Amino acid sequence: MLLAVDCGNTNTVFSIYDGEKFVGMWRTATDWQRTADQYYVWLNTLMRLQGIEADITDMIISSTVPRVVFNLRVLADRYFNTRPLVVGKPECLLPVAVRVDEGTAVGPDRLVNTVSGFDAHGGNLIVVDFGTATTFDVVAEDGAYVGGVIAPGVNLSLEALHQAAAALPHVDISKPENVIGTNTVACMQSGVFWGYVGLVREICTRIKAERGVPMKVISTGGLAPLFQQSADLFDAYEDDLTMHGLQIIHKYNKENGTDA
Ligand SMILES: Nc1ncnc2c1ncn2[C@@H]1O[C@H](COP(=O)(O)OP(=O)(O)OP(=O)(O)O)[C@@H](O)[C@H]1O
Ligand SMILES: CC(C)(CO)[C@@H](O)C(=O)NCCC(=O)O
Ligand SMILES: [K+]
Known part of the structure; x- marks a missing residue:
């Protein structure tokens, strides 16, 4: 096992x-x-x-x-x-290429998401992962990881407001009813929730323009469903992207690795 x-x-x-x-x-x-x-x-x-x-x-x-x-x-x-x-060590083979600046240590979670996203949806893909950071991984036609975007995570942003401003409480994310908050908590939730909707939309639009090809956008991570409900940001949501990717990489190494 x-x-x-x-x-x-x-x-x-x-x-x-x-x-x-x-x-x-x-x-x-x-x-x-x-x-x-x-x-x-x-x-x-x-x-x-x-x-x-x-x-x-x-x-x-x-x-x-x-x-x-x-x-x-x-x-x-x-x-x-x-x-x-x-994952990320030289002895762990990946079924996709990594095309980034020399010396860049790409987050292994982003490599795994790339492998998993490519397996499930093919290339020309943007994978958005709502973890500690909100990351965008750009997957080329051939499945290669070709870079992306790192933004602060949703919970991190809320926590930063609380930490830095004496009068701002600790708040959990949720989708606010209105954009205009009529209390402190609603104001903070609106800033972060609608701010992230805008962030995701703008970054995906610009990635697609930079790549010059139609691209599918998929989301993963604990907070993805919350954003999925709200807007037409994603073509699909993947519950288990990282774990599925780890299984694929394990199998690939069994079949192709030096220990095989
Ligand atoms: N239904 C939900 N509503 C609100 N928050 C949720 C829900 N499901 C998960 N979360 C929270 O979403 C956040 C993101 O979860 P996820 O497991 O993707 O990443 P993480 O554990 O925060 O980050 P990392 O993978 O970087 O450790 C977590 O803080 C988790 O507690
Ligand atoms: C961006 C995080 C923190 C997201 O988990 C992780 O992928 C990481 O530490 N990455 C290293 C830098 C990079 O991916 O380019
Ligand atoms: K994660």
């Missing part, structure tokens, strides 16, 4: 697959200080609670936080007796 780990700056998601079959998924806050032993106890407890018996033989990691990889490698070695594939 495969253990796929998607480690973002805020949350880390563990998924287990038996071949193509989904077995389970668990989420925890990202914490680089968590040890291999702590991961194992946590994972094992949750699996037992759900009556899941998993014989993990393979592991793949995408981590936007370099420091957590060490303990995840120890987890793989000590508890599953396997060497993990780490």
Whole structure:
């Protein structure tokens, strides 16, 4: 069985697959200080609670936080007796090209989204991921990652307002009824919600103009559905883009890698 780990700056998601079959998924806050032993106890407890018996033989990691990889490698070695594939490392092959400025370390989550988006929708694609940051990944006709856009995340923007302004409270995002807020919370939600609708629309329009070809726009990440409801921003929403991409990359390396 495969253990796929998607480690973002805020949350880390563990998924287990038996071949193509989904077995389970668990989420925890990202914490680089968590040890291999702590991961194992946590994972094992949750699996037992759900009556899941998993014989993990393979592991793949995408981590936007370099420091957590060490303990995840120890987890793989000590508890599953396997060497993990780490997206972004030279030994982890990708089924698509990466065409960016030399020396750029593209976020592994963006590479995984590119692979997954291309698999599901083909090329000439924009993948919008609403995570800690809001990222736009531009996928060429042949599936190559050719760059993109990094904007502050939705929750990060709201949190920044709260942190920087003494009279602004902590607010959760939601779609406000009106653009004109008649209380502080509604004003903040409007600024961030409609601001992001505008940001997404403008950036996608400009990407399409720069590429000069028709492009499909797909969204992923926890907040994507909220924006999907509101406006005609996306052609499709993908719930499970990153995990699906990790499965594809794992399979590709099994078939083409040096360890195959
Ligand atoms: N239905 C929802 N309503 C409001 N917020 C949601 C909903 N579903 C998920 N979220 C929140 O959306 C945010 C984005 O989730 P997602 O898992 O895509 O990224 P993340 O964990 O914040 O970022 P990263 O992947 O960079 O760690 C999270 O803060 C999550 O708590
Ligand atoms: C932009 C984030 C934080 C989004 O998770 C991540 O992809 C990252 O750390 N990227 C590194 C820089 C880049 O992708 O060009
Ligand atoms: K993510």
